[in-house]
Amino acid sequence: MTVRVQTEDFDAGAEISRLRSGNARVGAVASFIGVVRDRNDGDAVAGMTLEHYPGMTERSIEAIVEEARSRWEIIDALVVHRVGPLLPTDQIVLVVVTSSHRGEAFAACEFLMDYLKTRAPFWKKERLPEGARWVEARASDDAAAARWERS
């Protein structure tokens, strides 16, 4: 289980290969890459800056990965999240989950992404033509994360 927060870009293909390499129990590799779009809520976005809380961010992601591990039969998981200035088409986040079976890999990967969007301490500031703005939390992201609450 690996969690990294970094300013540098990542090589998704190399990360995916490394996570499953040498383990012949892996039958399923689910991955997700989040990418900077050039529009958000109808506005043109020239770029963004991601801020985090060094220490707490890594710890909270590690806790989320542990929770995913307790809920699904996963073999390994990787989360890489970038911070700092980013431009449209830049990669923001990579989540990779390996498992013997595809249902577990997909569920854990989507669970991790939903939690990264709603619980991990990251804040996004967008650069628009009329100036910069801090992005507000979305109700749809909270709804996505709420699916995973145990009742």
Next chain:
Amino acid sequence: MTVRVQTEDFDAGAEISRLRSGNARVGAVASFIGVVRDRNDGDAVAGMTLEHYPGMTERSIEAIVEEARSRWEIIDALVVHRVGPLLPTDQIVLVVVTSSHRGEAFAACEFLMDYLKTRAPFWKKERLPEGARWVEARASDDAAAARWERS
């Protein structure tokens, strides 16, 4: 939308990069790689051979991709499926879906995989220590695909 059935291996990282390149509307890239395991149903697997129905296989996958496109707001999709002899840890199948939002990308990617397992004409023959056997269809795969049936 690209569908390929081939004996050669694929470079998942390069395929993912190519699918999203140059499109700044893409915010989400969901991918899945299926891999040959060294065990199945408790038996050691030395390798397998995948057979397909040339023509029908490609057409049926294209129809599945079109259906995914009609159900979710996806930007592009790629399916690469290998046939022929394969060994444990070899890649079998790659599905990549790009979208503006992660929920659509995940749903379409998982939908495509469930259908590939249950509807596309592929047949798997495993090589075990005691000889080769054709794999039987799994009830769990049918159940996974049935989730997507419109009632």
Next chain:
Amino acid sequence: MKVTLLYFARLREVFGCSSEELELPPEVADVAALTEFLRARGAVFQTELAPGRAFRIAVNQEMASSHTPLREHAEVAVFPPVTGG
């Protein structure tokens, strides 16, 4: 009516044949009748295509039901349930 039969995977091996041309009598006009016609060959055809056995039939590369009609030069494929990915 002339049709091409294709067999795949386990059925290809059991029938010892991947493809054959068949001249069908006029009363064999749909998939149900073709299945009956093949069963009447006896041996492995009778066993493998017996009612209740799991096999699938595609006509011109589309999945077929027992009511699917057959036309001249149809490509008819007989195969086990798929086990892809």
Next chain:
Amino acid sequence: MKVTLLYFARLREVFGCSSEELELPPEVADVAALTEFLRARGAVFQTELAPGRAFRIAVNQEMASSHTPLREHAEVAVFPPVTGG
């Protein structure tokens, strides 16, 4: 009691401060009391930390509630709802 306050994102900008050391009076012993203490500074602290405004507080890098107690040398972070990934 000495604590370290950290501010992030929009609140860091509005408060014009990313980190400060505070000596708290003895009655400021939990998160609710600390919030009240900061509001009493007036100006942007009063506005941004008013009841009903969306902000979050973590104590020693764990998400806190209003009842979370404060201890000597606690690291207390105040920030907007997260908007990651």
